Amino acid sequence: MASSLTRPSYFRNIASNLAAIPAWLVLLVAYGASMGWTIWISFTSSRVMPVNEFVGLQQYERLWGELAWTTALTNIFIYSVLSIAGSLILGFLLAVAIDQRIRAEGVFRTIFLYPYAMSLIVTGLAWKWIMDPTLGLGKVTRDFGMPWLSFDWLVKPDTAIYVVIAAAIWQTSGFVMAILLAGLRGIDGDLMKAARLDGIPLIRFYLYIVIPELRALIVAAAVLLTIGAAKVYDLVVALTGGGPGLATEVPARFIMIRLFLRQSIGQAAAASTIMLLIVLLIALPWVYFQYVRTPNSRGEKS
Amino acid sequence: MTSSLGPGPSGAKPKRFTAGRIGLYVFLFSAALLFLLPLYVIVITSLKDMAQIRNGYIFELPLSPDLDAWHRAWSTACTGLKCEGIHTGFFNSVKILLPSLFASVFFGAITAYAMSFWRIRGGNMLLGGLLLGAFIPFQVFIYPLVRIFAVVGIFNTIWAVVIVHTIFGLPVITLLFRNFYAGIPIDLFKAARVDGGGFWPIFWRLILPMSTPMVVVATILQVTIIWNDYLGGLVFAGLDNTPMTVQLINLVNAFQGEREYNVNMAATILTAFVPLAIYLVSGRWFVRGIAAGAVKG
């Protein structure tokens, strides 16, 4: 009986493979063909429209000489690391706090979750006002006699990116909170009681017992956050337009501008290809070990 | 041994007014205020008149609140040479949302189902490939997809934008469903097979009913993404299907004339209304869905 079930007959497998065709189409056509075309274009002299004039590595040579590109890469790295770490930490703290049998839990949960529901194009304007030194918090502190607290971080090149990161954390920590809250609720109640009875201090309890229990969820949340961070565009455009100067330039915006405004799709394609390479370099080993190589989802070796 | 998978908090039963308790509420309240700040600014600005907006603080309450800006945003504000407000966009967004939502959740679910229970060929490669694609910025795909859609003949129609949303939702939704299905005991599936069930019958009768928490989570996530999408609707949907976000940006990014901030903010809330409402109503289900195994590493 066991063997006939663990080895489904060839006959039976057709339906499942057919059902997976849409996904294969998406992967091969939408993602694969698009990236293939993009890589090809990066070797051509295309400007506003694709042309097939091969120019070797010219676009790449130019790309690496562009301060905007190297800055965009640096920025996306800083942005990703800090915003993901910040969201995870704040999300965890909020989840723990809400988990403490507080009153009006539903209200708090909604308050922390709503930023995730709103488009950043939309909330970006509100943040831009709040952080405008002549309109928002800076104006309030100035008029109320505290000019040293100028809240002008958004308009200074050195600090602008941190405001963008803060806005990103604002947007996504509620989402992390929701995930981790569910995880906390799923932790064995007896485990908690036992640890409490043993008199383990709170911080050690959370750090060394709870977090390892939540490891899978934290990883999942981190994956979802990373996917969002690599592609960040709306937030930057809404808050700073990439500025001041190049202070908040990011790859998605770099590519977008060269696609349509600067009529230079060869450059955009080169930048896109580099993004793909970076993703492959960083994400591929991890994706491979996590999802492809190791026990498949059913716990059986593939 | 089993824990309370229900919504009950698992912290210790609280004593009344310890310092820790107070500190907890202080933390929560401060965080809540900070989180609410932008929404507060948006709402009160939408209720003010332009004179007060020009001359007052952005944080002060409206002197004589009225819904005039809301009415204008909905029906008479100019989004180009047309001055009909953003209500047409609302219906277009719904028109785009429903099929996109259904398609992305459905295809994600059956792909994950095929991967998890039926060991389709290259299943892991499929998931891995999709996940890698998920990290690439959307802008990269615009030109190639336009070309592909044009060849197929659906460019500039609503199907183009529906497919776009399905394409970009597939990686994450498939991943989430796959992880969810990993938590379903294999014996159930095997029993169904023994009973003679095939791919589709088992899906409809066994797996799908069990997937409700995950469907809820996926729906909530996708509603947010699809409703708030700007670029996809702009490039792929066609002039007749302009979603609300595009109209909102047309309205808000007024490059000429004084910006009517109150109308802009009202339009912003109207646009955000659908996802906000969904989060308000179903936040609890979101958490429950995740607790039921919807999100796993």
Add this chain to the structure above:
Amino acid sequence: MRILTPIIISALMVSTAYAQDAAPEAEVLHWFTTGAAAAALGEISQDYQEAGGVWIDNAVASGEAARAVGFNRMVGGQPPSAMMLNVGRQTDDLIDQGLLAPIDEAADASGWNQNAVAAVKEAVTRNGHIYGAPTNVNGQNWLFYNKELFERVGAPVPDTWENFWIALDKLKAEGITALAVGAQPWQLSMMFNHTLAGLGGHDLYLKVFADRDVEAIKSPEFREVVDAMVKMRDYQDPGSPNREWNIAANMLITGNAAIQIHGDWSQAEFDAADWDGYGCLIGTGDKSFIMGGDMFVFPKLSDNASEERKLGQQLLAQVMLSADTQVSYNKNKSSVPSRTDAKFEIVDRCKAQALSAMADPSLTLPADGMLLLPDTVGALMELEGELWAGTVSVDDFVTRFANAIEYAD
């Protein structure tokens, strides 16, 4: 005014066999979503409808997004009838790719061909064909100032650079924000070009942009221009980063700032707000007038496009180029028509300056977009943005500027 209508209609009826049932229609892609600019475009729309056409409006919020839509529609084989762009080399590649339809007939029929402003006509002609319908000629290096603030501090009119700095200092001394700046790259680039033309002079401007003379860029005169730009940073207010141009213009109206160096569409803002307390100058120092323009291009429609669309496209070009339409458009936009025979009543002193400058070729300069491809223009804008943000040194600026010009296509 509508004498043109019967002419157009009869021309159409003569040129096509079955024009009776097909009402010409045109889908027009643009980014004039509100305010004075939308009102101006509305004039064209109205004239078009009176000429029998159906105007299908496709407004998109920003120039960047509008280009995204337009170019993708072209790639997808379903282009709009008309797409807004700026006069200059933004169309080079499109024309080379054979994606734009020439509008020679419409230009002839409307009389535009015979009366166009020379520089503009040259800018839209390639290989002997006309590919764009310029709706105006706009000035890009105006200096607007709030007269009341100037009087209050006793500042001299900034028609020379000496007076400019004196005025700035006096304003600053009184705690007034001297310069209303929208620190976005495209706006800063206009300020830079204003300074290059005004302080560097007519010839230096042309050496840099037209001759691509790297030595000119490395010259001390150019450096002086860069230094002036850097010095101007001290006279803005802290909220300038990423500020929209109309917000900056508004600062003059409300008396929150004294000077805006920008294009003539700022004047449209002042007029729309019923404020006439502004003074206007073309160029400080050298009085050269930097000219650009808005225009529409007409993508080649696919072969299976409807008769309505094909007719509509040519009709639209004709309407846009007709004298009366140019006048009504420009009244709202505060620019001038792109044809010299348009009966444009000069109502204000600013327009008078523009028209007299345009009459003298030694006083006009083409905007950078007329001489350089969008890629180069964009690179320079980015650089000027960095200069304003203080993240690039003057030396590096000069080097990178020279580099961009040297390798420009």
